[in-house]
Every structure is written in C-alpha cells, then in structure tokens.
Amino acid sequence: MRQNVETFIGCDSTYEDASVVLFGAPFDSTTSYRPGARFGPSAMRHESFGIETYSPYQGKDLTDCRVFDSGDLELCFGDTGRALADIEAHAARILADGKLPFLLGGEHLVTLGAVRAVQKVYPDLHIVHFDAHADLRQDYLGATLSHACVMRRCHDLLGDGRIHQFCIRSGDRAEFDFAAAHTDMHLFGFDGLDALAETLAGDRVPVYLTVDLDCLDPAVLPGTGTPEAGGVTFPQLLSAIRTVCGTRVVGADINELAPMLDASGASTATACKLLREFLLALT
Numbered sequence: 223m224r225q226n227v228e229t230f231i232g233c234d235s236t237y238e239d240a241s242v243v244l245f246g247a248p249f250d251s252t253t254s255y256r257p258g259a260r261f262g263p264s265a266m267r268h269e270s271f272g273i274e275t276y277s278p279y280q281g282k283d284l285t286d287c288r289v290f291d292s293g294d295l296e297l298c299f300g301d302t303g304r305a306l307a308d309i310e311a312h313a314a315r316i317l318a319d320g321k322l323p324f325l326l327g328g329e330h331l332v333t334l335g336a337v338r339a340v341q342k343v344y345p346d347l348h349i350v351h352f353d354a355h356a357d358l359r360q361d362y363l364g365a366t367l368s369h370a371c372v373m374r375r376c377h378d379l380l381g382d383g384r385i386h387q388f389c390i391r392s393g394d395r396a397e398f399d400f401a402a403a404h405t406d407m408h409l410f411g412f413d414g415l416d417a418l419a420e421t422l423a424g425d426r427v428p429v430y431l432t433v434d435l436d437c438l439d440p441a442v443l444p445g446t447g448t449p450e451a452g453g454v455t456f457p458q459l460l461s462a463i464r465t466v467c468g469t470r471v472v473g474a475d476i477n478e479l480a481p482m483l484d485a486s487g488a489s490t491a492t493a494c495k496l497l498r499e500f501l502l503a504l505t
Contacts, residue, residue: 223315229291230267230497232275232284240290242504243316244324247309247332249297250480252368256447258480262493263294263326265481270494279460280502287505290321302331302367309335313473317343322504326497327477329369329447330357333432334376340473341379344428348384349376350418350466352459353434354450356393356407358400369478377404388412388462389437392450411454412462422469430473431466433459433500435493445489446478456492460499467503476500 223237233244246263253259275284295312297305309325313336316323325336330353341347351357351373358377362368367375377385385405389412393401401407408414422429436446439453454462479493 223290223292227293228267231270231273232287232498233289233291233501234285235288235290237290237292239288240321241288242290242322242324242501244289244291244326245312245316246294246326247297247328247335248294249299249305249327249332250329250447251299251302251305252331252362252365253329253447254362254368254370256480256483258482259327259329259447259478261481262328262477262479265490266326266479266494266497267291269487269490270498272491273494273498275498277499277502279499282502284498284501287501289501289505306331306335306338306367310339313339314342322471323473324501325475325477327475330372330432330434330477331367331369332477333475334372336473336475337376337379337430340430344472347380347428347430347472348386348422349380349430349432351385351387351432352389352437352462353387354389354392354436354453355434355448356387356390356397356401358393358397358405373405374400386418388415389454391452410452412458415462415465419465419469426470428472429466429469431463431471432474433463433476434478435476436478438492443489443492445480445484447480447483456496460496463496463500464503467500471504474500474504
C-alpha cells in the first residue's frame, strides 16, 4: 500500500510500521439535504497544515505516532453497493495486516462498509455513535442504503444492545421507538458515556467509534450537510472521544464534513484539530 501524495499532517509512518491507517471515502451519493461531504477527506488533508502536530491537550505529537495515510479510495458514485464493497475490502486488508482502520468520510453511510469488515474480525463488536441524528430509518424514500439508515443497517449486523448512541437530537418517531427497544440511546449530550466506557474497557469489548461531525453545534461547525441546533461544544466532543479511546477501539471514523458549506474554512479547521486529537488518543 502506497502513501498518499498529500497526507494529513504528521501521518508520515510507513505502512509496515503503522498501527493506524487513514483512508478516505469521498462519497455522498445518498445525502438527503445538502451535498458536499465527498470533498471532506481531501480538505482535511490539505488544511491540516494550518495546525501543529503537537497537542497541548494531550501533551503528545503526531510525529511520534505510527499513522499511515493511504489517501482516498476511488469510489463509484453511481453504485452505492459497489462503493460500500470497496470500502469494506480496503478496511479488511488493513485489519488483516494487524492495523486499525480509520475512515474519513464522506457521508455517514460509508461507516457501514468499514463496520462490515471490522465485525467479521470481531463478531462481538460494539459501536459507539456520536451524531445529531438517530440514523435508524428502515429506509429513506425507499432506499435502505442511505446515510439516514446507516445505524439501522449496522443493527442488522450486530443486533440489540451493541449500538450506543450519544448527542442524538433529531429523527422521526419510528426511529426513537426503535431505539427504545433495540439500541442504547442517550439524547442531547454525553450523559452515561463514562459509565459505558468503564464497562466496555473492563470487559475488553472491541469498539468501533463513529463520529458524525454534526453532533457539534452548528455555531461550532456549520459546514455539514444536515446541521442541527443544540449540539455539543468542541471541548465536550474532544473529552468524549478521549473517554472512548480508553476502551479497546478496533476501528474508527469521522464523517459528514462538507467544506464548501462554510466559506470561512472554520469547519474544516475544527475537523482537522479533532482528527489530530482523535489519532493521538488512539496511539
């Protein structure tokens, strides 16, 4: 696997030496409101050189970590199933080589491809999901493969009690009814996360952490396809990610940055800083 021409800042390890492998899934063909998330991964790489590799939050530096950036996949925008299969295959190769796959979206549906690969290696997988939206629809306008359905499709794989949702503040009634019976949903913020992380860490349960950036308040990150008022702050999200990274994380992603929807560039800069902190917390 070759290194991308332009990498996220500090992610200069060789593939052989890396413990974490970044890869982008620039796909947004099922976006239900404002498109543009396909440009998120490349924007995060390019704009990452506006931040430092060192984190004063954690006292760590990306140059001391073993992260390899393999670049963006070339995905078929006209065939959602094929795009997911390509994402799954790439994640599977990373896992087979004993490394942690870290996916940059793209719309949130791309998570399904990575989860399919991770769940095959770790059948007892749990998902920790940070998002404004429940993403539990059975279908969206007849499509069962939609970013509005991604956690429902993950539930098809994992079953009850293994999807833990936080920051949720949007969805239709049927989604909340489904969550009450089948997932562990926490509304509006991170209440309950510390207790969950302690349980997962104590049991050494494999965890996939997926972060939809619209969990942040639009005042913090307006550059996303479906902004929802009432979100969390950057320090709150950073603390939550570090809490989950104290468990046995075996796969991760950040998704739903649509850079052109924030002409100031602040959303991309925020996503870059969040990714730096996420990677440092994992390594």
